[in-house]
Amino acid sequence: MTSNRNKAREVAAFFQGVATVDHVPLECPEYRDDDVGAIAREKARFAYEHLKKPLIVDDTGFFIPALGGFPGPYAAYVLGTIGLEGVLRLMEGKEDTRAWFETAIAYADEGGIRIFRGRIEGVIVAPRGSGGFGYDPIVAVDGRTLAEMPLAEKAGISHRGRALAALKEWLAAGGPDSGPHTNC
Amino acid sequence: MTSNRNKAREVAAFFQGVATVDHVPLECPEYRDDDVGAIAREKARFAYEHLKKPLIVDDTGFFIPALGGFPGPYAAYVLGTIGLEGVLRLMEGKEDTRAWFETAIAYADEGGIRIFRGRIEGVIVAPRGSGGFGYDPIVAVDGRTLAEMPLAEKAGISHRGRALAALKEWLAAGGPDSGPHTNC
Numbered sequence: 001m002t003s004n005r006n007k008a009r010e011v012a013a014f015f016q017g018v019a020t021v022d023h024v025p026l027e028c029p030e031y032r033d034d035d036v037g038a039i040a041r042e043k044a045r046f047a048y049e050h051l052k053k054p055l056i057v058d059d060t061g062f063f064i065p066a067l068g069g070f071p072g073p074y075a076a077y078v079l080g081t082i083g084l085e086g087v088l089r090l091m092e093g094k095e096d097t098r099a100w101f102e103t104a105i106a107y108a109d110e111g112g113i114r115i116f117r118g119r120i121e122g123v124i125v126a127p128r129g130s131g132g133f134g135y136d137p138i139v140a141v142d143g144r145t146l147a148e149m150p151l152a153e154k155a156g157i158s159h160r161g162r163a164l165a166a167l168k169e170w171l172a173a174g175g176p177d178s179g180p181h182t183n184c
Numbered sequence: 185m186t187s188n189r190n191k192a193r194e195v196a197a198f199f200q201g202v203a204t205v206d207h208v209p210l211e212c213p214e215y216r217d218d219d220v221g222a223i224a225r226e227k228a229r230f231a232y233e234h235l236k237k238p239l240i241v242d243d244t245g246f247f248i249p250a251l252g253g254f255p256g257p258y259a260a261y262v263l264g265t266i267g268l269e270g271v272l273r274l275m276e277g278k279e280d281t282r283a284w285f286e287t288a289i290a291y292a293d294e295g296g297i298r299i300f301r302g303r304i305e306g307v308i309v310a311p312r313g314s315g316g317f318g319y320d321p322i323v324a325v326d327g328r329t330l331a332e333m334p335l336a337e338k339a340g341i342s343h344r345g346r347a348l349a350a351l352k353e354w355l356a357a358g359g360p361d362s363g364p365h366t367n368c
Contacts, residue, residue, distance in 0.1 A: 032261075068265035074258050077218075081252035086274050090266055 011056070011164065024051060036061045036073055037104040037115045044106035044113050054109035054176070056167065060159065062101050062135055064124065066094040075135065084127060084138055097123040099139055101159040105167050109176050116170065118162025122146070195240070198348050208235060218256055220245045221288040221299045228290035228297050238293035238360070240351065244343065246285050246319055248308065250278040259319065268311060268322055281307040283323055285343040289351050293360050300354065302346025306330070 012021045033039045039059040047055055062075035067090055071078035078087065091097065100121040107114045120141065127137040129147030132154065136146035146154055155161045196205045217223045223243040231239055246259035251274055255262035262271065275281065284305040291298045304325065311321040313331030316338065320330035330338055339345045 034261075067270065068267075070262070070265035070270075072261070072265070074261060077256070077258065078254070081254035081256070082274055083252075086251065086254075089273060089276075090270050092273075 021056075024055070032073070034069065034072055035104075036102050037106075037117060039073055040104040040106035041113055041115060044108040048108040048113075054107070056105050056107050058103055058105045058160070058163070060101060060103040062099065064091070064099045066091065066096040066098070079134055084135065087135075088124070088126070088138065091124050097125075099124050099135075101135075101139070103159040103163040105163045107167060107170075107175075111176055114170070116163045116166040118159040118164070118166065120146075120157060120159045120162070195348065198352065205240075208239070218253065219288075220257055220286050221290075221301060223257060224288040224290035225297055225299060228292040232292040232297075238291070240289050240291050242287055242289045242344070242347070244285060244287040246283065248275070248283045250275065250280040250282070263318055268319065271319075272308070272310070272322065275308050281309075283308050283319075285319075285323075287343040287347040289347045291351060291354075291359075295360055298354070300347045300350040302343040302348070302350065304330075304341060304343045304346070 012023075033042070036059040040057055043057040043059065044055065047057055059073065060075070061071075061073040063069050063072055064087075070090075071087070082089075098121065100119055102117060102119045105116045105118075107116070122139040122141040122145075124138055125140045125145060127145075127147075128140075129137050129145045129149075131149065131151065132145075132147040136154075139146050141149075141157070146158075196207075217226070220243040224241055227241040227243065228239065231241055243257065244259070245255075245257040247253050247256055248271075254274075255271070282305065284303055286301060286303045289300045289302075291300070306323040306325040306329075308322055309324045309329060311329075311331075312324075313321050313329045313333075315333065315335065316329075316331040320338075323330050325333075325341070330342075
């Protein structure tokens with residue numbers, strides 16, 4: 001379950017041969033929390049109450065320790081208001097330039113909700129590269145920004161890719177059949 | 185209905201002689217939206233479903249046009265991460281220094297939900313004053329920051345004061361008895 005068709009297509013491709021994934025657009029309240037896992041959990045609970053069939057939802061945040069974790073779960077809002085330029089301005093003179101993306105995927109079915117997380121860590125740099133989207137041009141991992149990496153390479157190490165891989169592994173190992181999974 | 189006891193006391197005092205107001209703590213999801221009215225409406229809907237009696241909830245945002253409306257409904261989160269210093273840094277060199285607070289109060293009962301709004305506009309300045317809280321030291325109205333004003337004076341012109349006044353006027357004029365009020 002995701003409201004973004006491209007993301008849905010990516011997810012469906014990822015699970016080819018393991019599970020069938022349909023895309024169901026659903027108006028869902030956007031919960032506020034500092035933890036993407038808690039947000040994904042709430043969205044999954046809401047969606048399962050409405051759809052009553054196994055589903056996944058995700059939530060992603062972007063965290064900069066030198067800014068107290070900002071923009072955190074509000075990465076999209078911050079990008080749309082103060083933009084990369086604003087974030088770079090806030091980082092001027094900061095010694096700790098670390099930053100990471102974190103995605104939480106919540107899987108929900110009649111047995112409960114299970115959370116899978118993926119994270120990618122880098123450092124904030126001046127914008128470079130024309131690929132990717134969002135914060136990609138200002139986040140460098142091992143010397144290259146995410147906007148400088150080929151899409152396939154980025155997908156292999158990205159926060160979302162890692163969270164999806166964890167979910168896929170669990171599903172391939174029996175997943176829901178391994179018992180109830182609320183609060184894990 | 186508010187989870188803040190001081191605010192509840194202020195509200196109860198405000199309605200003395202017009203209505204009796206109890207404070208009911210309730211765990212409520214925090215909805216994300218650019219509009220405080222939409223957030224207050226969702227919170228009121230959630231709370232009414234649980235409490236099934238007339239209630240008010242509020243939501244407040246802080247909007248800076250030069251920053252695309254940032255921090256908007258995430259004023260508390262932004263204050264707790266990048267702080268006043270971060271906001272002032274983002275404002276360096278901006279010609280348009282306007283900023284406003286907006287509070288939306290949602291009244292809910294069996295007839296539906298009605299929204300009351302209050303707004304106070306000022307300009308962003310270097311911090312001054314020791315009163316108030318939050319963004320008050322950097323928001324000047326007619327030459328003084330909100331942190332330089334006596335509390336009673338601030339309450340009289342504030343966003344929350346104005347929203348409460350609009351609600352009080354409606355209640356005094358018959359309020360809910362004037363008919364259904366969803367979607368106003």
